[in-house]
Amino acid sequence: MRKGVGSRAVGLAVGFVADRLLGDPRRWHPVAGFGTAAAAVEQRTYAAGRAAGVRHVALLVGSTAALGLVAERATRHSPVVHVAATAAATWAVLGGRSLVREGDVIGRHLSSGDRVAARRRLRHLVGRDTTRLDEHEVARACVESVAENTSDAVVAPLLWGGLLGIPGLVGYRAVNTLDAMIGHRTPRYRDFGWAAARLDDLVNWVPARVAAGAALTGAALDGDSLAVSRAREAIRHDAPAHPSPNGGVVEAAFAGVLGVTLGGTNVYEGRAEDRGTLGTGPSPAASDIARANRLSRRVGTFSLVGAIALALLPRPRR
Template sequence: MNLIDPYVLIAAISLDLLLGDPRWLPHPVVGIGRLISFLEKWLRRLARDERTGGILLLLITAGLTWLAAFALLKVACAIHPYAGSAAGAYISYTCLAARSLHTESKKVADALARGDLEEARLWLSCIVGRDTAGLEEPEIWRALVETVAENTSDGVIAPLFYLMLGGPALGLAYKAVNTLDSMVGYKNDRYRRFGWASARFDDVVNFIPARITGLLMTLAAPLVWLSGPNALQIMARDGRNHSSPNSGVPEAAVAGALGVKLGGTSSYFGVPVEKPTIGDPLKPLSLKAYRGAVRLMYGAEALMVGLWLAFAV
């Protein structure tokens, strides 16, 4: 028995592809972010130490998110089955970010296509954590391809995985964990201990989805006119060339499919960080490479849903 109706999931994916993340539509992640900010202040005062406070932050945030989604679905279903389906579709839709990732990354690509480096750096700063001031065109293309690759896992495949595994409530709980990592999962003095639990748990919940993403990308590559065999080869060779236990897998699959080299030097808060390289520089990082990465994202999503409908439903 499925915890999410196939029609509900298809409706959610359709809403994501049609609407993306419009500002006028209420989004649960905004509420989750406010909850995290409130709990952080409260737990820093009351917890006996930062690590304990961080563990409590993770448990309370993820637990309340799941409970709120579950309760909303129960109430909606009690009103009418169609209301339950609508609530499930809406919650599931807010877990997905394919259209949003495409829209925001395209702003950078369009600015580069016009030759406007300053605008490209500005838009890039909205979607990556690295310093963007002073980046030249090849570095911007690299950052763009890397973020599309990584967020295909975090923003598309992983939410689908948890929606398929445990329904809308589990999908939204995953988004809560992902939001926790983005807000408190930093390795700086303020969050090294307080954000430890959120960062580690985010690694855990993304471990399987990241590897599913890499495999889906290798399967999707020939379908979107890219190299599947090279994607598989580079993923096997360079998938661990990353400080994150998960991000290197989809990045390596994308690098192999496109025939480009990712990684290298990036700056964070003014500090240069030398990352291991991923892939081989067979082709230049360019608009063509970016478009290929976007096609891979949609191809992986389509395969994920198609395989689920074929074998799990």
């Protein structure tokens, strides 16, 4: 096992399996700890304007990636220790099991007719107003969240981990967490959160397209040429209308493979946002959440293979 190469690949695989089996730690979650620290730092760094936001993001992402680099170099001398450190970081930053678990709970509530409980649980996944959503709108929101978060919480961290190791894992999660915290267009964060939102778009550009490609690959391996065709059309014609350059691609791929229509108008804090229409099938139902979860797990597995391939790429000797 070459130092830092084979052990990185094994660590990614072990961390991925840990996430599949255990999900997020219920207490002392490192990502939650980062969020708490970021909120405290914001009390000192916040100012109206993009420059303050750039400094805020640079400080938090830079310091997190630097800590990851220290961990990478400190453990690289021992393959076993490096595997353990990489696995721990991978488990900490992945969110695949928790994402699917939330989808399962929402699907069960809808199937049992408890729309109120489904709406309440949906708030764990989405930022939109859920109080007036009917069954199909709840299912649509859940499928959209599963699709986008499969890319953000599984595919992207794996690929960055495969490319850069522990610094890539924790640095990516810092970027994505900051986007969730300050990257939205409220009066407070319209300028201050600009850097977080744009950096998140940048680091997710390739992973989102890898996630979409993995969804199509799964359909192709199943021999479902119709699903592949639907997904390609949705990505080509529908995704550009979505406000997110990355979320639209992944959601369009899921819509096509699943044969449903996603997108539409969402309400955020009283503000309506038209997110375009993705796909040409019927509106999602409760049963489609389970199908989206299965697709999410499959995309995650394909992405692990890609991350391991990145980790095993030969690197120049220093």
